[in-house]
Amino acid sequence: MSHLLEARNLRRILPGDPPVTLVAEASLAIRPGSFTTIVGPSGCGKSSLLYLLGLIDRPTGGTLLLEGNDVSALDGDARARLRLERFGFVFQFHFLLPEFSALENVMLPIRRLGRLDHSMAEARALDLLKAAGLEGEAGKTPDRLSGGERQRVAIARALANDPTLILADEPTGNLDSQNSARVIAAFRTIASDQGRAVICVTHDLTIAAAADVRISMLDGRIVAIESSPGSTGPS
Numbered sequence: 308m309s310h311l312l313e314a315r316n317l318r319r320i321l322p323g324d325p326p327v328t329l330v331a332e333a334s335l336a337i338r339p340g341s342f343t344t345i346v347g348p349s350g351c352g353k354s355s356l357l358y359l360l361g362l363i364d365r366p367t368g369g370t371l372l373l374e375g376n377d378v379s380a381l382d383g384d385a386r387a388r389l390r391l392e393r394f395g396f397v398f399q400f401h402f403l404l405p406e407f408s409a410l411e412n413v414m415l416p417i418r419r420l421g422r423l424d425h426s427m428a429e430a431r432a433l434d435l436l437k438a439a440g441l442e443g444e445a446g447k448t449p450d451r452l453s454g455g456e457r458q459r460v461a462i463a464r465a466l467a468n469d470p471t472l473i474l475a476d477e478p479t480g481n482l483d484s485q486n487s488a489r490v491i492a493a494f495r496t497i498a499s500d501q502g503r504a505v506i507c508v509t510h511d512l513t514i515a516a517a518a519d520v521r522i523s524m525l526d527g528r529i530v531a532i533e534s535s536p537g538s539t540g541p542s
């Protein structure tokens with residue numbers, strides 16, 4: 308089966324004197340139904356690579372293929388559209404809008420995409436919250452949710468438009484071990500869908516252990532790509 312996402316010699320260099328290399332010659336392939344972690348010491352370029360893979364940042368060299376299509380050189384509007392349609396993001400801080408309920412937060416990207424009317428968007432958002440075990444919390448604003456609940460709302464929001472790729476940056480960074488375990492279990496379930504894949508930057512060894520593929524970085528470079536025992540390989 309073809310790769311969902313493929314990077315070939317992806318590079319991100321900040322201009323300057325001297326220039327700063329955030330990511331150097333990164334090559335990787337993400338297969339459907341996989342859970343990949345990106346690990347490495349602080350400052351090695353994990354987030355920078357994730358932002359390139361998620362079309363948040365733009366490479367200064369190399370190629371990025373989304374289901375075989377070259378998306379490396381798209382303009383800002385086209386990248387924003389693809390992010391909304393095909394990607395879901397989960398960050399260390401949940402970035403839920405404080406004045407909106409959990410339900411409204413999950414509905415927002417659905418309404419922005421504009422394919423569903425208000426009541427259909429609401430039904431979909433409720434289903435996602437239900438799947439996250441948060442049916443009873445739908446009407447609450449983020450300040451009335453626990454840290455773990457907020458992060459699960461953020462995951463529901465990331466899934467709102469049925470994305471192909473879920474990208475997470477330190478999603479358990481602010482959670483205790485019990486809530487981390489729920490978040491990891493949610494990612495595992497999401498990644499078991501053959502139409503999807505999860506890529507997660509983490510320092511959390513429990514996440515790294517739960518993944519199918521582990522990409523290790525050092526000084527902006529990928530230094531190893533390893534598959535877990537039982538997984539079918541990195542590509």
Ligand SMILES: Nc1ncnc2c1ncn2[C@@H]1O[C@H](COP(=O)(O)OP(=O)(O)OP(=O)(O)O)[C@@H](O)[C@H]1O
Nearest residue numbers: 321327328329347348349350351352353354355356
């Ligand atoms: N806009 C920028 N200007 C200058 N340096 C930057 C910029 N963005 C990132 N860097 C530097 O690039 C390097 C890679 O940063 P990045 O956030 O990708 O690392 P990371 O591995 O995710 O780190 P951490 O685990 O601490 O979050 C770091 O040394 C960082 O300070």
